[in-house]
Amino acid sequence: MDRLALLGRAGLDKLAAFGRSSMILFQSLIAKPQPVMMFPLLIQQIYFVGVLSLVIIVVSGLFIGMVLGLQGYTILVDYGSEQAVGQMVALSLVRELAPVVTALLFAGRAGSALTAEIGLMKATEQLSSLEMIGVDPLRRIIAPRFWAGFICLPILAAIFAIVGIYGGAIVSIDWLGIYDGSFWANMQNSVDFGEDVVNGLIKAIVFGFVVTWIAVFQGYDCIPTSEGISQATTKTVVYSSLAVLSLDFILTAVMFGEL
Amino acid sequence: MNLFDDVIIDIQKLSFSRGERPIYSDVDIKIPRGKITAIMGPSGTGKTTLLRLIGGQLRPESGSILIDDQNVPELSRGDLFKIRERMGMLFQSGALFTDMSVFENVAFPLRVHTDLPEDMIRDIVLMKLQAVGLRGANTLMPSELSGGMARRVALARAISLDPDIVMYDEPFTGQDPIAMGVLVNLIRHLNQSLGHTSIIVSHDIQETLGIADYIYLIADASVIAHGTPEELKQVDSPQVRQFMHGLPDGPVPFHFPAGDYSDDLLQGGL
Ligand SMILES: Nc1ncnc2c1ncn2[C@@H]1O[C@H](COP(=O)(O)OP(=O)(O)OP(=O)(O)O)[C@@H](O)[C@H]1O
Ligand SMILES: [Mg+2]
Numbered sequence: 001m002d003r004l005a006l007l008g009r010a011g012l013d014k015l016a017a018f019g020r021s022s023m024i025l026f027q028s029l030i031a032k033p034q035p036v037m038m039f040p041l042l043i044q045q046i047y048f049v050g051v052l053s054l055v056i057i058v059v060s061g062l063f064i065g066m067v068l069g070l071q072g073y074t075i076l077v078d079y080g081s082e083q084a085v086g087q088m089v090a091l092s093l094v095r096e097l098a099p100v101v102t103a104l105l106f107a108g109r110a111g112s113a114l115t116a117e118i119g120l121m122k123a124t125e126q127l128s129s130l131e132m133i134g135v136d137p138l139r140r141i142i143a144p145r146f147w148a149g150f151i152c153l154p155i156l157a158a159i160f161a162i163v164g165i166y167g168g169a170i171v172s173i174d175w176l177g178i179y180d181g182s183f184w185a186n187m188q189n190s191v192d193f194g195e196d197v198v199n200g201l202i203k204a205i206v207f208g209f210v211v212t213w214i215a216v217f218q219g220y221d222c223i224p225t226s227e228g229i230s231q232a233t234t235k236t237v238v239y240s241s242l243a244v245l246s247l248d249f250i251l252t253a254v255m256f257g258e259l
Numbered sequence: 260m261n262l263f264d265d266v267i268i269d270i271q272k273l274s275f276s277r278g279e280r281p282i283y284s285d286v287d288i289k290i291p292r293g294k295i296t297a298i299m300g301p302s303g304t305g306k307t308t309l310l311r312l313i314g315g316q317l318r319p320e321s322g323s324i325l326i327d328d329q330n331v332p333e334l335s336r337g338d339l340f341k342i343r344e345r346m347g348m349l350f351q352s353g354a355l356f357t358d359m360s361v362f363e364n365v366a367f368p369l370r371v372h373t374d375l376p377e378d379m380i381r382d383i384v385l386m387k388l389q390a391v392g393l394r395g396a397n398t399l400m401p402s403e404l405s406g407g408m409a410r411r412v413a414l415a416r417a418i419s420l421d422p423d424i425v426m427y428d429e430p431f432t433g434q435d436p437i438a439m440g441v442l443v444n445l446i447r448h449l450n451q452s453l454g455h456t457s458i459i460v461s462h463d464i465q466e467t468l469g470i471a472d473y474i475y476l477i478a479d480a481s482v483i484a485h486g487t488p489e490e491l492k493q494v495d496s497p498q499v500r501q502f503m504h505g506l507p508d509g510p511v512p513f514h515f516p517a518g519d520y521s522d523d524l525l526q527g528g529l
Pocket of ligand 2: 306307
């Protein structure tokens, strides 16, 4: 009986947290946006969230593209169709790996930083003092960070895909000696803009929304102590990763599955 | 003239609790306009909580907090932010924005709430910093300040918009005797020349008696005494005398509510 009650309690807590996070989302984004005040803050956050994540995205994209090239070649060469490696690299990157891996890296690199930053602001009463100065921290602190994440993730995913394709090309063309004309031509013929690129982008946009939402909410809602902040940071990474992977399955099923 | 002819904040039948523990039950407090009102009481009785209730950061369970006939707990989010522009609050921890310099911290309220030109903002900020003795520190970052300095910067920020109501949460804590004297004079001066209404939470009995026009003593979730400093010195209740003279033993408990001490110690086993 006690266990049942505990389970119910935990369920209710989760539901309440979801309610609070929706309120925060609504109040920071939808209620009365102030574009003029927001713009410089937004640029600053795009720098922190997006530009500073570039290195990890480019390096990871390059390596993943190279690995895809190698793996694809070793499999395809058995069937004598190693010319199709370009198509394989591009399709796996654009449809799956670019949005998913970018979102996971983004959660670790930028999401955790957002949570920790906002959590520390809360612990040091900076959010309270903003409120008392008559500035809504949801608009001043949360909204620009949210938009920055939302805008940056799709761009980072696109960069990831482009760099990855380059990595695949380096391995296949320069090292494994695939004829570059057929590498690129195969890719062009098989990657469909509406089908593949747009769907990949939609995924990245959804992930950007979810990961940043989780990150700013965990920071804003954390218990304002050192343990509270460390828990919140961990939760950001864990929840974002789970959300990204499960949403990816759902989105893939809807987009590509015959459901 | 009666102090309470003109009341700016009128708290009626205020009740608030943290979990099971009542912090306030049915408390009435009136803050006279343009005067310095002190809130005193043992640590942990809810003085900071009271300031947060006035600022609308916490909602009472019942009762009203009227600021010029606007009831704070019932204000919409937008109105709440509007009314806060009329308040300045010095937080117990200072709460400076760590990503901005001292100058930018003090300039912040001016930048968000006024359209003043840059050189005017600069003059105001330097004046406020001069008043707390830290004009020379204006380029430092908050991490480069000592605790006492940070609180003085926070004070300068709290008054940069010349608010109607300034709430000081323990402004004297961590200040040396000289800075303390300067702050006492500053608060008195702001109050007299600009007509701010000041609410001071403090443990420093001598300083507070020296500048307050009216004092509320809070303990056990209610106001145990109130009056002008002269009146409070005359009060004969043992609770009040204990607090005013800083005696450790007496009816005011020094300890957070707890079970029996020896039971607690013995429970751990030997
Ligand atoms: N966030 C919180 N959650 C639960 N209880 C709290 C919280 N903040 C304060 N309290 C409790 O409320 C009571 C009043 O706290 P408050 O900070 O108002 O005390 P105070 O009178 O300002 O004390 P001090 O003089 O030490 O600053 C304390 O006993 C504390 O245990
Ligand atoms: Mg306090």
